[in-house]
Amino acid sequence: MYWTDALALLKKAFSLLIALFLFSCSNSSDSEQGVRIALVMKSLANEFFATMAKGAEEHQQKTPGRYELIVNGIKDERDLSRQVAIVDEMVALRVDAIVIAPADSKALIPALKKAKAAGIVVVNIDNKLDQELLAEEQVKIPFVGPNNLTGAQRVGAVLADNLSPGDQVLMLEGTRTSFNAQQRAKGFELAMKESAIEIVDSQSANWEMREANIITASMLTRYPDIKGILAGNDSMAMGALAAVKTIGKLGAIQIVGFDNISAVNQAIAAGEILATADQHADKLAAYGIDYALALLADEKAILADRETPVDLITAKDI
Amino acid sequence: MTKHLSLLLALFLLILFFSLLNPLFFSTPTLQAIGNQIPDLTFLAVALTLVMITGGIDLSVGSLLALCSSIIGVHMISNGASLSEAFLISLLGGALCGLITGTITTLGKIPSFIVTLGMLECARGVAYLVTDSQTVYIGSEVGALAESTGFLGVSPIFMLAIVIVILAQLLLTRTVYGRYLVAIGTNLDAVRLSGINPTPYQISVFMISGTLCAFAALSLTARLASSDPNAAIGLELSAIAAAVIGGTSLMGGRGSVIGSFIGVLIIAVLQTGLASMGVDEPTKRIITGAVIVFAALMDFWRTKQRRA
Numbered sequence: 079m080y081w082t083d084a085l086a087l088l089k090k091a092f093s094l095l096i097a098l099f100l101f102s103c104s105n106s107s108d109s110e111q112g113v114r115i116a117l118v119m120k121s122l123a124n125e126f127f128a129t130m131a132k133g134a135e136e137h138q139q140k141t142p143g144r145y146e147l148i149v150n151g152i153k154d155e156r157d158l159s160r161q162v163a164i165v166d167e168m169v170a171l172r173v174d175a176i177v178i179a180p181a182d183s184k185a186l187i188p189a190l191k192k193a194k195a196a197g198i199v200v201v202n203i204d205n206k207l208d209q210e211l212l213a214e215e216q217v218k219i220p221f222v223g224p225n226n227l228t229g230a231q232r233v234g235a236v237l238a239d240n241l242s243p244g245d246q247v248l249m250l251e252g253t254r255t256s257f258n259a260q261q262r263a264k265g266f267e268l269a270m271k272e273s274a275i276e277i278v279d280s281q282s283a284n285w286e287m288r289e290a291n292i293i294t295a296s297m298l299t300r301y302p303d304i305k306g307i308l309a310g311n312d313s314m315a316m317g318a319l320a321a322v323k324t325i326g327k328l329g330a331i332q333i334v335g336f337d338n339i340s341a342v343n344q345a346i347a348a349g350e351i352l353a354t355a356d357q358h359a360d361k362l363a364a365y366g367i368d369y370a371l372a373l374l375a376d377e378k379a380i381l382a383d384r385e386t387p388v389d390l391i392t393a394k395d396i
Numbered sequence: 397m398t399k400h401l402s403l404l405l406a407l408f409l410l411i412l413f414f415s416l417l418n419p420l421f422f423s424t425p426t427l428q429a430i431g432n433q434i435p436d437l438t439f440l441a442v443a444l445t446l447v448m449i450t451g452g453i454d455l456s457v458g459s460l461l462a463l464c465s466s467i468i469g470v471h472m473i474s475n476g477a478s479l480s481e482a483f484l485i486s487l488l489g490g491a492l493c494g495l496i497t498g499t500i501t502t503l504g505k506i507p508s509f510i511v512t513l514g515m516l517e518c519a520r521g522v523a524y525l526v527t528d529s530q531t532v533y534i535g536s537e538v539g540a541l542a543e544s545t546g547f548l549g550v551s552p553i554f555m556l557a558i559v560i561v562i563l564a565q566l567l568l569t570r571t572v573y574g575r576y577l578v579a580i581g582t583n584l585d586a587v588r589l590s591g592i593n594p595t596p597y598q599i600s601v602f603m604i605s606g607t608l609c610a611f612a613a614l615s616l617t618a619r620l621a622s623s624d625p626n627a628a629i630g631l632e633l634s635a636i637a638a639a640v641i642g643g644t645s646l647m648g649g650r651g652s653v654i655g656s657f658i659g660v661l662i663i664a665v666l667q668t669g670l671a672s673m674g675v676d677e678p679t680k681r682i683i684t685g686a687v688i689v690f691a692a693l694m695d696f697w698r699t700k701q702r703r704a
Contacts, residue, residue: 122677148674153681156626158531159616163433167668170425171418184533185622211533253626255531282529 113145115370116168117363118161118178120204122151124285124313125339126359127179130204133360134177137367145371148173155253155285158182165189169196175370177363179204183257184211191217199373203366206257220373220381222366224357226258229388230265230310230336236353236392237306237334238273247306248297249280250290250314259285259310262336266308278304283314290317298325306332312342312354319350338391347396356389402694403642403658410662414669421672424549431550432542432619434664435557436461436628439612440635441642441656442564443605448639449568450598451581451648452508454605456497456515457612457635458628462523464490464613469532469623479538487610493519494606498599508602516632523625532623539621541614553615560611565653577601581648638663641691662691 117134119127131149138147148168152160161181166189168176176193180186180202187207190200194217202221212219237247249266252259263280270277278301283290290309298304298321307322309315315335322331328350335342338356345351365386373379389395415422440457447454464486471482497515501508541552568574579587580594587594617623640646641662642655666687670680 116674148672149676150671150674151677153677154629156624156629158624159433159436159620159627162620163429163667164671166429166432167426167671170423170429171420171672172425182531182622182624185531185620185624188536188539188621208533254529255624 112143113175113371113374114148114171114173115145115175115177115367116148116150116171116173117367118164118168118176119149119151119363120161120179120181121153121155121157123153124155125341126311126337127151129339129359130179130363134363134367136360137364145174145367147367152181155181158185162186162189165193169193169198172196173198174374175199175201175367177201177203177366177370179363180207181205182255183208184255187211187215187217190219191215194219199370201366201370201373203362204258206261208257218381220369221383222369222386223362223384224386224388226261226336226388227265227268229355229357230262231269232265232388232390233334233336233353233355234266234269234308235272236390237308237332238269238275240332240352241273241275241305243274244276245305246276246278246301246303247308248294248301248304249277249308250293250310250318251280251282252285252310252314254282262310266310270308275306277308283310283317285311285313287313287317287320290314291321292317294318294321295324298322298327298331304331307334309333309335311335312337312339315351315354316341316345319345343391343396346391346393349393353390353392356391358387358389362386399643399652400655400658403655403662403691406691406694407658407662407665410665410669414665414672418669418672421669426668426672428544428549430661430664430668431554432544433668434660435551435553435615436612436619437631437634437638437663438557438657438660439560439608439615440628440631441638441660442560442653443608443612444632444635444639445642445644445651445653445656446564446568446577446601447508447605448636448644448646449581449648449651450577450601451584452501452598452601453512453636453646454497454508454602455512455632456493456519457605457609458631459516459519459523460490460493460606460609461612461616461628461631462625463493463519463526464610465617465623465627466523466526466532466625468538468613468617469534470526472534472537473532483610483614486613487607490606490608490610490613491603492606493609494603495599497606498602501602502595502598520625520629527623527625529625531625534617534622536621538614538618541618542621551618553618556611557615560608561653561657568651568653573597578649581645581650583649634663637688641688659691662687 122128150164158181200219202219203223206221251263281293283293307318312335315333318333332352334352335354338354342354467486467489468482471477497511501511576597638659639656641659644651
């Protein structure tokens with residue numbers, strides 16, 4: 079009894095599906111009611127990207143009807159395969175533009191190349207794609223975002239001003255495969271070199287608080303004379319701060335971060351963290367969307383990179 | 397076939413649901429996108445099904461995937477090997493890791509949960525070492541395997557996954573080896589008492605699992621056109637979920653490869669469907685979790701009804 083019922087239901091479901099398929103096939107050409115933009119983010123569990131997504135949604139609501147926004151993120155910063163899958167799915171859904179913060183500077187390029195081949199406008203935000211590989215694959219994708227190198231250099235300079243030449247510091251890098259992690263590390267290194275401060279050790283904590291905490295704790299026992307910590311993002315700065323507090327060296331070790339998340343903002347106000355950089359996360363995705371809309375309006379536009387502002391944040395800015 | 401009817405029904409209802417909400421969802425490109433992203437999870441789900449049927453578990457499959465993928469990438473880029481050569485090495489690597497876990501579990505009489513948990517850490521560590529913690533970009537030589545072909549517009553890795561599903565199902569249901577795996581999972585003592593030594597079967601099933609990880613690695617490497625040492629973190633949980641949705645028992649003795657494959661499809665349709673609607677991340681995870689539990693419940697009711 080049960081099985082014959084189920085079989086009948088299955089048959090019904092199947093025929094409905096076939097009908098739907100035929101319907102969607104015949105209807106595909108006139109489904110263009112408006113412009114649809116897909117925002118493909120990294121981890122939305124990270125406040126920085128959550129702020130970015132929220133900014134994009136507010137941008138969309140300001141001019142309702144101008145475009146439709148589909149926001150998708152991945153479960154953590156390193157879930158590359160899911161991000162590639164999302165790009166494929168967005169191409170399949172025939173969105174008009176993809177604005178993406180790539181989880182990897184290289185591995186996303188083949189998927190984005192396919193998207194461009196399908197006639198979709200692609201704009202790169204936040205983490206810059208590998209320019210050499212883009213040239214090699216003959217794809218042009220404009221980058222809209224901050225200059226991480228000079229931003230990190232300015233943050234590093236604030237730390238240097240609070241230390242004296244010859245002091246030892248350590249550096250926590252983001253995921254080394256990403257371009258902005260490399261750029262921030264370079265910026266920090268330049269600032270330290272200028273003031274003759276020594277980076278005794280540098281490790282990657284993959285942008286994460288917990289990992290940064292463990293690494294910092296072990297490095298502090300290994301290098302007891304450390305005076306400062308350069309963290310590639312604020313999550314890692316928070317992890318480092320917790321490690322410093324654990325050994326009771328708060329104040330003796332200065333920490334700087336990057337991103338200006340609210341927790342770090344509070345820590346700066348409390349004098350626990352020295353400085354961070356604000357890349358205006360809320361506006362980053364919106365800049366990217368604006369650019370995508372401009373490119374959609376003018377097909378012949380030249381694809382040039384656009385630099386967005388980075389502001390230094392210290393106690394006097396709060 | 398009737399065994400999988402309720403599962404297929406759930407899959408169809410899910411597709412129907414998303415298609416009604418978004419007419420663009422049920423289209424050839426979307427189905428191709430789904431078809432292209434499921435091979436890696438499919439291989440892992442087949443591996444888990446076979447191991448779970450014997451009453452064991454293999455938590456190392458995600459890390460082994462990353463390790464095998466790293467081997468492929470580094471061997472091709474740094475050593476200039478061809479794809480087939482690199483894949484062969486990664487097959488051997490996967491099988492070797494399976495041999496290690498299988499041997500320690502079976503001869504050392506340690507629960508596979510612990511041994512494979514150890515392998516999960518070790519394999520991930522080796523993957524980072526091999527690649528120097530960097531993504532290795534390979535390019536179209538391997539990427540072509542994930543491109544659609546003339547045959548029904550599906551990719552070579554998708555076809556490979558289908559072939560493996562069929563072979564594994566035949567292995568399980570039509571061979572003495574397969575029947576022994578079920579028997580070991582149902583009642584290990586009875587197998588021993590009937591004069592069969594279960595050890596070689598228990599060890600070899602982990603080797604099969606390791607080998608399947610290399611296949612999964614090939615598909616993921618093809619899809620990313622690169623080797624990512626961070627790949628597939630937590631994917632073992634999706635593979636276990638797919639197997640359980642498909643009716644494989646965590647207690648051993650019961651399971652079906654076809655069922656697990658439908659489980660993979662359910663997870664993939666859910667993921668793609670939710671993404672096509674731009675559902676926010678917390679909601680996505682809540683819905684996915686609820687569907688896994690619901691599917692397992694449906695399976696439980698079904699078996700109860702059949703027994704009654």
